[in-house]
Amino acid sequence: MHDERKRPLRMALIGGGGAGFIGKVHAVAATLDRQAELVAGALSSDPARALAAASEFGLERAYGSYQELLAAERALPEHERVDFVSIATPNFTHRTIATAALEAGFHVVCDKPMTTTVEDASQLVQTVEQSQRVFALTHNYSxxxxxxxxxxxxxxxxxxxxxxxxxxxxxxxxxxxxxxxxxxxxxxxxxxxxxxxxxxxxxxxxxxxxxxxxxxxxxxxxxxxxxxxxxxxxxxxxxxxxxxxxxxxxxxxxxxxxxxxxxxxxxxxxxxxxxxxxxxxxxxxxxxxxxxxxxxxxxxxxxxxxxxxxxxxxxxxxxxxGHPEAFFEAFANVYRDAFADMHRMAEGTPIDARKSLYPSVYDGHExxxxxxxxxxxxxxxxxxxxx
Ligand SMILES: NC(=O)c1ccc[n+]([C@@H]2O[C@H](COP(=O)([O-])OP(=O)(O)OC[C@H]3O[C@@H](n4cnc5c(N)ncnc54)[C@H](O)[C@@H]3O)[C@@H](O)[C@H]2O)c1
CATH class of the missing domain: 3.30.360.10 (Dihydrodipicolinate Reductase; domain 2)
Structure with missing residues (x-):
């Protein structure tokens, strides 16, 4: 039913520290099938709180800001650096963080709404197309x-x-x-x-x-x-x-x-x-x-x-x-479909985000x-x- 076992992808989480809600769901959903492991994070807009929250998530590498995270991960050897960045921060930050992560060479999983303006959404479409990276939006109910x-x-x-x-x-x-x-x-x-x-x-x-x-x-x-x-x-x-x-x-x-x-x-x-x-x-x-x-x-x-x-x-x-599945599993399915495209891309197989089951940057724009x-x-x- 699923592809042969691939190596677990390395995940960085932005947001979710302290009382943050959906970041914690991302951390569970992305790792539910052991196809990914959470290794890095910038969990709050406040550097001290971001570092303090790291132990709760069992992070190997905690950063004070997403800028610090992207620069430091970029500098790591390929076999250590994260593969994708999950964005679970307030709406107005999505475009900036997603753009920076894509330009640094990482795949992105971002929460909704994708951006706060149509202009930003159009720009993000262009950035995703130029980046040759996977972009998935967590409209998890799909x-x-x-x-x-x-x-x-x-x-x-x-x-x-x-x-x-x-x-x-x-x-x-x-x-x-x-x-x-x-x-x-x-x-x-x-x-x-x-x-x-x-x-x-x-x-x-x-x-x-x-x-x-x-x-x-x-x-x-x-x-x-x-x-x-x-x-x-x-x-x-x-x-x-x-x-x-x-x-x-x-x-x-x-x-x-x-x-x-x-x-x-x-x-x-x-x-x-x-x-x-x-x-x-x-x-x-x-x-x-x-x-x-x-x-x-x-x-x-x-x-x-x-x-x-x-x-x-x-x-x-x-x-x-009869064994009820619900919110976490549906959320994890968005991740699982996005992971399949991340692996395809790594293998040099073309992907078509317009036909993906996971919500794409085009769905985000709509x-x-x-x-x-x-x-x-x-x-x-x-x-x-x-x-
Ligand atoms: N898919 C879903 O079902 C679902 C559900 C709830 C929220 N959301 C979306 O997820 C996003 C977050 O919503 P929430 O309810 O979790 O908000 P929240 O206020 O509970 O959490 C936001 C988190 O982001 C952190 N943060 C803020 N700015 C940051 C920055 N610059 N760098 C790093 N961390 C930063 C905060 O410290 C906090 O941990 C929103 O865009 C929201 O629309 C989606």
């Missing part, structure tokens, strides 16, 4: 086996012609924050200079949009968006709904919220075709519901041994059916474009914007 199953079923025509695509991403934690309180982590998310102008839209709306794109494979033609800021905590959007017209004639919507009481990380998609519809929910990721005309409702289970599972769904499983078309529509009082 790594779930049943998401890959759904994608294959749609590409294979099982739903018929696609009519409508809906993604909703509901959270409620923002109500728990007080205007004057300084959160334990993520205060930068309320600062447009650090977060970018798209608030919850950038934080979770981009995940929902990517998932619709990944599964449905439709090219947007235009969109409109209505965005609101309900939380007293900041002025950025925390609720919004985008309506998308796709070039092939389908209609779609992305609804996102971080002010819906009681919702935790409730990302779901539904796609309607002329023959059948499907529905999947991130909080119960091991089941996919398919409803076909005149048929009883079918529930597909994540199960690598089931005859109905597609090759891509099987390849995304680590455990037999996500940033989505944010900005939504912001433009909001500024134009909800007017349709060409894609």
């Amino acid at each position: 790594g779930y086996p049943l998401i890959r199953q759904a994608r294959d079923m749609i590409a294979g025509g099982e739903l018929g012609e696609i009519l409508a695509l809906r993604a909703t991403y509901m959270q409620g934690w923002m109500h728990g924050m007080q205007p004057e309180a300084v959160p334990a982590r993520g205060a930068w998310k309320s600062d447009p200079d650090k977060n970018g102008r798209a608030g919850s839209l950038g934080d979770i709306g981009t995940h929902a949009f990517h998932l619709l794109q990944f599964v449905g494979g439709q090219q947007p033609a235009s969109l409109l968006c209505d965005m609101h800021s309900y939380s007293p905590h900041h002025d950025l959007d925390d609720y919004g709904q985008a309506v998308i017209r796709f070039a092939g004639g389908a209609t779609g919507s992305v609804i996102y919220s971080q002010v819906t009481h009681g919702r935790l990380n409730d990302l779901s998609i539904e796609i309607d075709g002329t023959r059948a519809s499907l529905a999947w929910r991130q909080e119960s990721p091991n089941q996919l519901v398919v409803r076909a005309l005149g048929q009883p409702t079918q529930i597909y289970e994540r199960n690598p041994n089931a005859a109905y599972s597609t090759a891509a769904a099987k390849a995304a499983c680590r455990l037999p059916g 996500g940033v474009r989505f944010m900005h078309r939504c912001l433009e529509s909001q500024q134009a009082d909800g007017a349709w914007q060409a894609w």
